[in-house]
Amino acid sequence: MYFLLAGREFKKNLFMRIIIILQITIVFFCVVSISSIIGYFYNYYDNYKEYIDSKGILFNLQYIKDDEGILYESSDKVEDVLVKADVVGCYYPWSIFKDANENEIELESIAYDKELLEAYTPELSEGRWLRDNDDVIEAVVSYNAYGLKVGDSLKVYDTYMLQPEAAMTVKIVGVLEDGARITGFPEFSMNSMEDYEDIYSDVYSDEYDYEPGGGKKPIILMGIDNINKCMAAYDNHSLERQMGGLCFVKYSDDITTEEIIENERLLGTYATYNAKEDLSVVRENSIENIKKRIFAILPIFICVFVLTIISATVSCAISIKKQMRDFTIYGICGMNWNKSALISIIDCIYTAVIGTILCICVVCLNKKFLWFDKTMVDLGMWQAVSMFLAFALYVVISAIMPYMLIRGTSLCDELRRSWDD
Amino acid sequence: MIKLDNINKIYNKGKDNEFYALRDVSLDINTGELVAITGKSGAGKSTLLHILACIDGYDSGEYYLDDMLIKHVSDRKAAQIRNEHIGIVMQDYALIEDISAINNVMIPLDFSRKKVKDARRKAIETLDMVGIGDMYKKQVRKMSGGQKQRVAIARAIVNNPKILLADEPTGALDNENSSEIMKIFSNLNERGITVIIVTHDMNLAKQCKRIIEISDGRILE
Numbered sequence: 001m002y003f004l005l006a007g008r009e010f011k012k013n014l015f016m017r018i019i020i021i022l023q024i025t026i027v028f029f030c031v032v033s034i035s036s037i038i039g040y041f042y043n044y045y046d047n048y049k050e051y052i053d054s055k056g057i058l059f060n061l062q063y064i065k066d067d068e069g070i071l072y073e074s075s076d077k078v079e080d081v082l083v084k085a086d087v088v089g090c091y092y093p094w095s096i097f098k099d100a101n102e103n104e105i106e107l108e109s110i111a112y113d114k115e116l117l118e119a120y121t122p123e124l125s126e127g128r129w130l131r132d133n134d135d136v137i138e139a140v141v142s143y144n145a146y147g148l149k150v151g152d153s154l155k156v157y158d159t160y161m162l163q164p165e166a167a168m169t170v171k172i173v174g175v176l177e178d179g180a181r182i183t184g185f186p187e188f189s190m191n192s193m194e195d196y197e198d199i200y201s202d203v204y205s206d207e208y209d210y211e212p213g214g215g216k217k218p219i220i221l222m223g224i225d226n227i228n229k230c231m232a233a234y235d236n237h238s239l240e241r242q243m244g245g246l247c248f249v250k251y252s253d254d255i256t257t258e259e260i261i262e263n264e265r266l267l268g269t270y271a272t273y274n275a276k277e278d279l280s281v282v283r284e285n286s287i288e289n290i291k292k293r294i295f296a297i298l299p300i301f302i303c304v305f306v307l308t309i310i311s312a313t314v315s316c317a318i319s320i321k322k323q324m325r326d327f328t329i330y331g332i333c334g335m336n337w338n339k340s341a342l343i344s345i346i347d348c349i350y351t352a353v354i355g356t357i358l359c360i361c362v363v364c365l366n367k368k369f370l371w372f373d374k375t376m377v378d379l380g381m382w383q384a385v386s387m388f389l390a391f392a393l394y395v396v397i398s399a400i401m402p403y404m405l406i407r408g409t410s411l412c413d414e415l416r417r418s419w420d421d
Numbered sequence: 422m423i424k425l426d427n428i429n430k431i432y433n434k435g436k437d438n439e440f441y442a443l444r445d446v447s448l449d450i451n452t453g454e455l456v457a458i459t460g461k462s463g464a465g466k467s468t469l470l471h472i473l474a475c476i477d478g479y480d481s482g483e484y485y486l487d488d489m490l491i492k493h494v495s496d497r498k499a500a501q502i503r504n505e506h507i508g509i510v511m512q513d514y515a516l517i518e519d520i521s522a523i524n525n526v527m528i529p530l531d532f533s534r535k536k537v538k539d540a541r542r543k544a545i546e547t548l549d550m551v552g553i554g555d556m557y558k559k560q561v562r563k564m565s566g567g568q569k570q571r572v573a574i575a576r577a578i579v580n581n582p583k584i585l586l587a588d589e590p591t592g593a594l595d596n597e598n599s600s601e602i603m604k605i606f607s608n609l610n611e612r613g614i615t616v617i618i619v620t621h622d623m624n625l626a627k628q629c630k631r632i633i634e635i636s637d638g639r640i641l642e
Contacts, residue, residue, distance in 0.1 A: 012519065333503070334505070336496045336499075
C-alpha cells in the first residue's frame with residue numbers, strides 16, 4: 001500500500017518531478033564520469049599490479065645473451081639462469097613480411113609472453129585480441145597504409161631468405177583502434193621506466209602510418225607461445241625472436257638479499273638495456289602519479305559530492321512540502337506521521353531509481369553513438385560502485401529529510417496551516 | 422461515550438504570549454447524540470475538536486473515549502483511534518483532488534489494521550448512502566462543493582466509526598447544499614453514530630439535538 005501511495009505522490013507535480021529526475025541523472029552522470037577517469041588511471045596500473053607490487057626489476061631490454069653470446073629467445077631460459085625469479089616480457093621477432101602478392105611489408109613486430117597477453121587487451125577497431133593457436137600465427141596490427149585488415153594473411157620469411165620454402169603464415173585477427181595503448185614499446189629509445197605509464201605506448205595512426213621515406217612502421221603484435229608452437233615443426237628461423245623491450249623480473253617473496261645481489265650481477269653481465277628500475281620505485285612513482293591525477297580532479301569530485309547532497313536535500317524538501325497536504329489527509333484518515341515519512345522516502349527512491357536508469361541509458365547511448373568521443377565515460381564495476389554510493393547517499397538524505405521535516409511538525413500544525421492558507 | 426474532565430489547553434506555555442485555548446472544559450457526550458459546538462471565531466471550538474479527534478493533545482485534565490483515557494497517546498495509537506473510532510469531516514473537505522471519489526473513500530480502509538473484504542464494494546455502498554453512488558469513478562477535482570463534502574462524509578463513515586466529528590462542514594456550501602449535508606448528518610445520527618458538529622452557524626446548530634456554546638475557551642452550555 002505504501003508503494004502505491006508513494007507512486008501516487010510520484011505522479012503528482014510531474015513537471016517538477018521530471019526536473020528533479022534530470023538533475024539526479026546529471027549528478028549521477030558526473031559521478032560515473034569521475035569514477036571512469038579515476039578507473040582509467042588505476043586500470044593501467046592494475047593490469048600489471050601483480051608485477052609492479054612485487055620485489056624485482058623492470059627493464060627496457062635491448063637484448064639478453066648467455067655466456068656464449070647467444071640471444072635468449074625465451075623468458076624461461078632467463079629464469080633458469082636467475083635465482084627465485086619469475087621473468088615475463090616482450091620479444092622483438094625480426095623477419096621479412098610479405099603480402100599475398102609477394103610485396104614486402106615493413107612492420108615493427110612485438111611478441112608477448114602469455115602473462116602479458118592475458119593481463120591487458122588494447123582497444124581494437126575490429127577483430128579480436130590474440131588467442132592461443134597451434135595451427136597459425138595470429139597477429140593484431142595497427143592502422144596501416146598497406147591496408148592490412150582482419151582476415152588478411154602475411155608470409156614470414158627468415159631475414160636472409162635462406163629457406164623461402166619454409167615461410168610461415170601470419171593471420172591478422174585484429175586491428176588496433178587509432179590511439180590504442182599497447183603494452184611495451186615499438187622503439188628501443190625509451191630511456192626511463194619511472195612508473196606504470198611507461199609500461200605502455202600509445203599508437204596513433206598519423207605517427208605509425210608508414211610509407212617509404214616517412215613515418216614509423218606500423219606495428220604487428222603476436223604471442224610468443226603461439227609463434228613457438230607453430231614453428232616447432234620447422235627447423236628454421238623464419239621468425240627470429242629475441243627478448244627485448246618491456247621485461248619484468250619478479251622475485252619470490254622469500255628471496256634473500258644475497259640472491260638479489262647475485263641476480264643483479266647476472267643481469268648486469270648478460271642483459272643490455274636502455275632503462276632499468278627497481279619495481280619498488282616504479283610502484284612508489286605509480287601510486288604518486290595516480291594520486292596526483294586524482295587530486296587534480298578532486299575539486300570536481302567534491303563539487304559533485306556537494307551537488308549530490310544539495311540536490312537530494314532540495315528535491316526532498318520540495319517534494320515533502322508539496323506532499324504535506326496529502327499527508328495531513330492521510331493523518332485524518334488514520335495513518336500515523338512516521339508512515340508519511342516512509343511514503344516520502346519510497347517516493348524519493350522511485351525518483352533516484354529512474355534517475356539511475358536514465359543515467360545508465362545516457363552512458364550506454366554515449367558509448368554507442370559516441371556523443372562524447374574520446375572521453376573515458378564507461379560503465380564498469382568502478383562506475384557501478386560509485387553510482388551505487390551516490391544512490392545510497394541520495395537515499396540516506398531522502399530518508400533523513402522526511403523524518404526531520406515531518407517529525408518536526410504535527411498533524412494539528414498542518415491542519416492549522418492549511419486552514420490559514 | 423465521551424467524557425472531558427477539566428481539560429486545559431495552553432498555547433505558548435511559559436512564554437509572554439501564553440494563551441489559554443481551553444480552560445477547565447468538562448463535558449459528557451453520550452452515544453447517539455447529535456451535538457453542535459458553537460462559538461465565535463477563536464473561542465476554542467476547533468481546538469476542542471482537535472482534542473476530541475486525537476489530533477492534538479491537552480495540558481491538563483482527562484479525556485475518556487469509551488472509558489479509555491486518551492492522554493499522552495503515541496502518534497501511532499492516536500492514528501489507530503482515528504482510523505477505527507472517529508470519522509472526521511473538514512470545512513475544506515480534505516480530499517485528494519486528483520484521484521476518484523472511490524479512491525478517496527477507500528483511504529481509511531487501506532489504513533485499517535483489519536483487512537476489509539471487498540473494500541471497493543463497501544466504498545461504493547457508502548458513497549451510495551450519501552447520495553453519490555453513481556459518481557464513484559469521478560475525479561474529485563471535477564465535483565461541486567456539495568458533492569465533495571458528500572465524498573468527505575462517505576470517507577469519514579466508511580470504517581463504521583462510533584463518532585463523526587465535523588469542523589464547519591457547511592462553511593463553504595450554499596444553503597441548499599448545507600441543508601442536504603445536515604440531512605445526511607441527521608440520518609447518520611439516526612443510525613446510531615454520535616455526531617459532533619463544530620459551527621458558528623446558529624441555524625445549523627439549531628438542527629442539532631444539543632448545543633454546546635464555547636466562549637474564550639470555556640463551556641457556557
